[in-house]
Amino acid sequence: MKVLIVEDETDLCDVIKSFLEGEKYIVETASDYASGLAKLANYDYDCVLLDIMLPGGTGMQLLTEVRALGKDDSVIIVSAKDSVEDKVEGLELGADDYLAKPFHLAELLARIKTIIRRKNHHGEQAIQFKDVKLFPEERKVLIGTEEVQLNRKEYDLLYYFMIRPEKLVTKTSLAEAVWGDDADQSDNLDFIYSQIKNLRRKLKNHQAEIDFQAVYGVGYKLV
């Protein structure tokens, strides 16, 4: 899987790059409009992370150019503005998703996986870890061959772990990814604990091979 990051902040670019490389992606970077356009015109990428403010042009212009060239690379617009107008404009120009800075790396990964999956939808692609299979299109979870009934939030929670098994997922990332802005609660750490407890109970009931492992009260790992 090849990902292009078009971002003028080299620090941010490096962080994302090393994170995605850790997730086994091939990552290329471009730091301005011209080099971004050159790379996009000459190569195909599975996913492009596009910053809006670039030296030499805007991400929107770049997106328009790329679409004019007949390329249909999946594009996630990454912007610091978080303005509704930008979001709407970006999506109208053919971007696949919009992510406001700052974001959690785990969230970025979830978005990338979703759009890559959507793009290569040759049949249902299940995400599998041990005996648990998760079908993102149908929002269905199988343990072995048995379907587990999860509510919306429980499913989102599990999905978030399933895309990065055996990696630490912090409570704050979880809360924001699953409950969004509503997660801004004073007792949100205990809250996550109780949600994980519910999910864990359901998994236990179905004798799943996976379990959540608490990591020093900071977060959890799916093992």
Add this chain to the structure above:
Amino acid sequence: MQVSLKNYTLRYLSIAFLIIITIWAALFYAFILEEVYDNVDDGLKNQKILILREVYEDPNLLEINAYGINQFRITPVGDGDDFSEENYLDNEFFYMPYDDEMEPYRVLRTGFYAPDQKPYHLEIRTSTVEEDDLILNLTTALVVLYLVLVLGVYLINELVLRRAWRPFRIILENLNLYRFGKKDYLKPVSTNIVEFNQLNEEINQMWRRNEEVFDEQKRFIENAAHELQTPLAITINKLELLMEDESLSESQLTQLADSKSSLRRLVNLNKALLMLSKIENKQYKDVRQINLNQLVKEISEDFQDFLSFKDITLQVAEYGFFDISMNKDLALVLISNLFRNAIRYNIKGGIISITIGQNHLSVANTGNQAPLNQEKIFNRFHKGTQDSQSNGLGLAIVKSIVDTYAELSIDYRFEENMHIFSLKK
């Protein structure tokens, strides 16, 4: 009390007219009477000369001692009577058979020596103006004049000033209708009155300047946000990457997690501030019809997990449909913030009771047993209790959303151990 400009001037003009006409009437009356008496007195003096001349020629006239057809009488001076040859003029009333009442006369009294060297009194009278009638007539005429003047001024005000002030009213209406960045639907002001043109021009210039400043401000805020968000993004993401390191000890990892969550709070604070400034700059323009009943239902589902986590019972009572035209995102933020507030400051096993009527929506929650400070609760960064996770902007955002829509209002009260926020239309 406020009055329109034309009525304002009319009030003072009426008073001024009244004073002027009264003074003028008094002077006029005095002058007229002066002139009349002057004339009458001259006539009487002339008559005196004629009568004295006649008396010298015909002493029989000395016998006329009562007013008859001759408007004079001559009486001999008795003992002890004052005698003087000076002329004394006086007003007196005599019976007049024609009118069958006492009428005013001007009387000239004097004395003279007849040819027989005896002193006589001579009194000559002549009918003069009836002062009360004169005053009455004069007053009537002046009252009519006064009314005509006031009515005239009123009509001129109504017709002429209404016409003349029309551009001013258009300017006022435009000022009222003016919304930021939208000037297309304002009525054009066309007038040949210099002051109004000037006013209109000045207002337009002020608008232009304000919009320029606003745009600059908006760019500044956006850029500031951009500049802040990017380093925040880098720091947070670097921390996340660092936390992936398996060799970290518990205390290192915990410290990293704490730093990260503090940074998240900074991000949220930044977002909240941005949102506040966007609301206040009226950047949420897209308005549509929103049903708050529906919205409450949707949002309460989103908060379900938090409600059950805190064991909070949610009661929703609907007595009507609260429809309002507002921006969808703002409506969402408004209701969610009230919800979040009601959950955050609730007690375990508490109650949230939402009442929706046609023109009101109230969110009541159990919580601290003391009323909050009504004055300050909607202020920015006002924190009732030491709550480190709250940014103190939630209710400030609620307030500024409510203030964006003129028809909405919100207040807080503490009743029956419930904190109640009620939104009214």
